Structure formats: structure tokens, C-alpha cells
Amino acid sequence: MQGQKKYTNQTFTKRVDHEAGRHHTARAMTEPAVCKVCGDVYADRRWTVPEPEAQSEKHPHFRPATQVVCPACQRQEEGVPSGYVYLEGAFFAAHRDEIKRLIQNEIERTAVKNPLARMMEWEDEGTEKATITTTTEHLAQRLGHALEKAFDGEVRYDFSHENKLARVYWRRG
Ligand SMILES: [Zn+2]
Known part of the structure; x- marks a missing residue:
């Protein structure tokens, strides 16, 4: 449910995660750290999915010392989402x-x-x-854009700046 992690080495090394970095610059955290729930690694002020092969070549005995719970797993544990996407309509039922x-x-x-x-x-x-x-609120908004682009329909974006909560309503009858 929380997504299969199928990242190729190529896509992962080519891209830089502006997003992850931006969300966590405010919080000073010991580096490197590893999420004890999902295993993602925090280093250089950003979260990444560890690459077993690449890492073992360079640092055969590398093990992040600090064990934490990453913000995503924390949200999951507490059941507090940052985004909601509501799907609705006959088209949705027919093309689920x-x-x-x-x-x-x-x-x-x-x-x-x-x-x-x-x-x-x-x-x-x-x-x-x-x-x-x-x-993340960004992911909910992205899903709205993707739905709109692929299937048309009506989409509405609500964003509360106060609590950084995104609600996306997509419907196609
Ligand atoms: Zn985690």
C-alpha cells in the first residue's frame, strides 16, 4: 500500500530531491540517520532511499548510527495525512x-x-x-494534475496555508 519501491539506479542518481530537502532544513537532525520503520536514510539534509549495491561498494560497513522515524512513517503511525484526494463519478467507477x-x-x-x-x-x-x-500536500496536488491531464473531468484544489493541508476533488460523471 505504501508503494513498491522500484527505483532504478539510473533515475535515482540523476535526480535531486529538492522537495525532501526543503521540508526538513528547519529541523536539525543528527546525520546520518536511518528510519527504523521504512529504512530510508537521512544524510546531507535530505531523505533518500538507500541503494544497497552502490552503498556497499563505497562503504562496505556503512550503517547510519542514529535510528529515527522519518516524517512519512510518523504521519502513517499517527494517521495524520497532509493531503486528501477525493475521486468520484461514474467514469471513476467504470475505469477504476x-x-x-x-x-x-x-x-x-x-x-x-x-x-x-x-x-x-x-x-x-x-x-x-x-x-x-x-x-505530503504536494503529492495530493500532483495526483489531481495527473488525473486531470489523463482523464479530464472536473478538479478543484483546496489548500489551507494554516495547517498545510491540501484537499483535491476530482470527479468525472
Ligand atoms: Zn520511514
């Missing part, structure tokens, strides 16, 4: 699998840049409605 695949792909693409962007839950409400919760 296709839509689910698009969302999964978009989540994986986002995770390359920011491994802290994850889906928390996919909750179905009957056949014509579903709610997705995400660990």
Missing part, C-alpha cells in the same frame, strides 16, 4: 483499475524525488467514490 494504475505510477515518480511522499490509504466508498490520503 486504469485510474488506480495512473495514481500508482504518479506516486512512484514523485517518490524518486521525494521518498517521503507516499500514499497512506486508499479508501473505497461504494463503487463511485474513493478517498486517497497522502503524506
